[in-house]
Amino acid sequence: MLFKSRNFDNADIALQAESLTVALPDTPGQPQVLKGIDVTIRQGETVCLVGESGSGKSVTSLAIMGLLPEALKVANGKINLQGQNLLPLTQAQMRELRAARVAMIFQEPMTALNPVLRVGDQIMEVMELHTRLGQSERRKRAKAIMEQVHLPDVDRIFRSYPHQLSGGQRQRIMIAMALVLEPVLLIADEPTTALDVTTQKQILSLIDELQQKHGTAVLFITHDMGVVAEIADTVYVMKHGEIVEHAPVEQLLRHPREEYTHKLLSAVPSLSPRDPRPAGSEVVLSVERLNKIYGGGGILRKLPQAHAAKDVTFTLTRGRTLGIVGESGSGKSTVARCIMRLIDPSSGRIMLDGSDIASLSRGALRPHRKKLQVVFQDPMRSLNPRWTIAQSLIEGPLNYGTSRRDALAEAKRLMGVVGLPEDSLNRYPHQFSGGQRQRIAIARAVMMRPDVLVADEAVSALDVSVQAQVLALLDQLQQEFGIAIVFITHDLRVAAQICDDVIVMQRGEVVEHGPAGEVLGAPAHAYTRALIDAAPGRDWDFQNFRSMSETENAQPA
Template identity: 85%
Template sequence: MLFKTRNFDDAPVVLEARNLTVSLPDTKGDPKVLKSIDVTIRASETVCLVGESGSGKSVTSLAIMGLLPEALKVASGTIHLQGRDLLPLSQAQMRELRAARVAMIFQEPMTALNPVLRVGDQIMEVMELHTSLPAAERRKRALAIMEQVHLPDVPRIFASYPHQLSGGQRQRIMIAMALVLEPVLLIADEPTTALDVTTQKQILALIDELQQDHGTAVLFITHDMGVVAEIADTVYVMKHGEIVESGAVETLLRAPQAEYTRALLAAVPSLSPRAARAGADDAVLRVEKLNKVYGGGGLLKKLPTAHAAKDVTFTLSRGQTLGIVGESGSGKSTVARCIMRLIDPTSGRILLDDTDIATLSRGGLRPHRQKLQVVFQDPMRSLNPRWTIADSLIEGPLNYGTSRKDALAEAARLMQVVGLPTDALARYPHQFSGGQRQRIAIARAVMMRPDVLVADEAVSALDVSVQAQVLDLLDQLQRDLGIAIVFITHDLRVAAQICDEVLVMQRGAVVEHGPAAQVLAAPAHAYTRALIDAAPGRSWDFHNFREMRDPSHAEPA
């Protein structure tokens, strides 16, 4: 049975928000960011708050935590935690409640953890601030909660700094910090979005296990409907600051009433792979026995070596998409960076139109750079915040001899192709949403008329409807221009929808490679099967909603 079927009618109410309205007073147009929302969470219940970016999910959580930015104000309504009204409390009173009664897990633990403190000390610091326990007892409890969140080699990790841990381990530390004082309410804001499917599955199982052990109420914020199907008891769907639909998870997913809910479900990629398309006869990219080895040097002693890529071999034809999938640390991004020559391979050949670019000098690479373009995961970090969009788009062509007039004309044309108005060329990156910035990053790459486009987790940070739009855009550009795409992802649903072939990597090695329909529908390797089994909500068929996909349902410019 996929869905939870627990009854909470007799469970005590932990959180109750009524008629909650949050406004941004100094703004043009409608100042209301949240509009009279009602949310109830009971003991041991998992409530999922879902919706697109900008729907008000995170603002709701920050209002509950008393952490709203100064510009936002609670205009009306109440928030009760176990019957106590939180809104009249002072900041000092709210600080006493945080961690002790209500705790929060954020999306990116690296920004939430102190980089210069050992993680064990950070867990102990929570107890030092909120309890009078002696140091020995704080250490004992910290080690115990680290065991409960299933961290390996607890004494070593206790003494480690955040940068020495994997993403999944850092998220477990955040969970340990949140639960060490056994709060009655845990708020989890997109805690698994950046994690690969197996780590995500472990974190979701861990939250459920700890919830059952401690009776904690959980408010889980996500845009991933697969996660919702997996963990939710009750779902609230938000759009533009309003709750458009709510109900038990099974009822809401089987028979959604709101058109917006149906659109969200329709945007979820299916795990059923698309039919492979026939590529052109000529191979545009051939990678032969690519190796990347780190370490082995050292001034005083030889350091251990790490094989980030081991004999990776594949061929990519024009107009085809190769997906490279695997967990974090599997070597996916290493291969992508070697192909782009952002890092130098240790050995092997990278043939771009029969030219081996693996060993070319920086000067020798320059004529080939325009044939090989990349789209990264976070366009905010890859677009210059001080440049207008026009400046970012025309930089490459100008470097290769295109006149400014022609480059600007092509930029205007491509902005329309990616679904943005031409007057957006005069704006700056911060004036766009995440999905719009990713469209701009794609337009910038296509400006160079590349033969090969490398997309490194290009849609993993986007909500499902925007993700669907970007995938459709890549597919359209590929059909129009014949671009070959190397698509790096940890999301097998995305791989199934866009890839003709799939290459599965584990610990730097290729463990399976073949047509997407074969690899994803009938995997031969145990590791591939484990990845597919870990996909959240995999037994729930979102495909029923696919025919409701509306290409016109796009972000406002």
């Protein structure tokens, strides 16, 4: 593993946070969200800030940007940008500074970009607010930065709206907006979490390339230790609002001092596939020559057809997990939605426990619904915010004739199974963390005693330790109830840990299909090899680290 080995001792300090404390001033005792943290970033350096959800990573970035919510206040400390303390600045002064000297890339560009403005106009707007450049010069500079972030067909994309671009292209637009004025500091808050591995690799390479060209200091917030191994110069580890450890990346990954850092590293799933479960004989789901075609219609002219899924075929037996992997746009989620009948397939058969559900009407499909449940990526969007957890969990069983008493009894039992207290049933979704909400979403799906569970990117937004817990939970539930799982993911490490078999999709077609150990351990197709090569930190053996750390921990003091 070749880490970055750059020395920044003589480089100018771009940002220095000293004893930074953020508190809840209107709460008794003024509990602290950040507890006197110190962070230093030098010009041209990439500092990764890592930790579990709730550790204070994003609060740190928002404090630097002067974007803390009203409920949070900086109680103490300094934030020096090239020697200038930002904390005494007014909001007007901070608006002048943002984008010009410090810029930020958010995790989800679709929510950060204005959906009704062309992306070229949004890049030009940054220059309009912070420079005196004329219209033609702003347009020229906007297109130049778009070329620097390697966007294809710049003239077309310049005129496009955000929804007309892919996720990777939208993230490149965000990077272009952030760097067009060559700021001193770039803050990237989980900018690659929702991207597939090849797009993720491109974005990471792009940030590194532009950093070296412009000498920008980068604060990169992430929960992906593979990304840390790939891009970091220095790593700061956060826990409960405190910096518990910081060191150059190689030192921290090879010789972490703190038990918490050991825990984070040990939670990273390995690229080495797990031992497969014994092949079952009871087929619960069989997909035969499944096709989904978009387009081809049109009133004035015939539109071109797009094969989102083309002749997809597989079988799934009880108690086994089938992974479907591939880039964005490969057809993974299309197949999942067809299986769930959230969209109608164009042709093919979907055999669920011997019944073809591919063309059933909504009424005829209803008896089969309980056998087929889904867990989505974002549980906050799939749980009703106005309902208690109990209401969400018992809704399905009540609809299929279960008594309220029996449904509540099962809900209480499943709370224990997914590791949540029984009184969680009386609370609302916003009162839980992201990992807890995903546990609740899984419990809701299992309430129906399904034969097949479709998990569509169910752990991609979770930090590594919570991700490991949710994967272990799925494994436990699978063994207890004999559920078959279709697991959609772009994370090959996750696929290696939970899947017995793997399908690799590219442009709607299955290019490779077989046992996880064969597909991920000795891929036959060039596209599969490219996906594995693109996995961040692929050369760093976290599994080997786990064995070493367990051995070291077993040594007598």
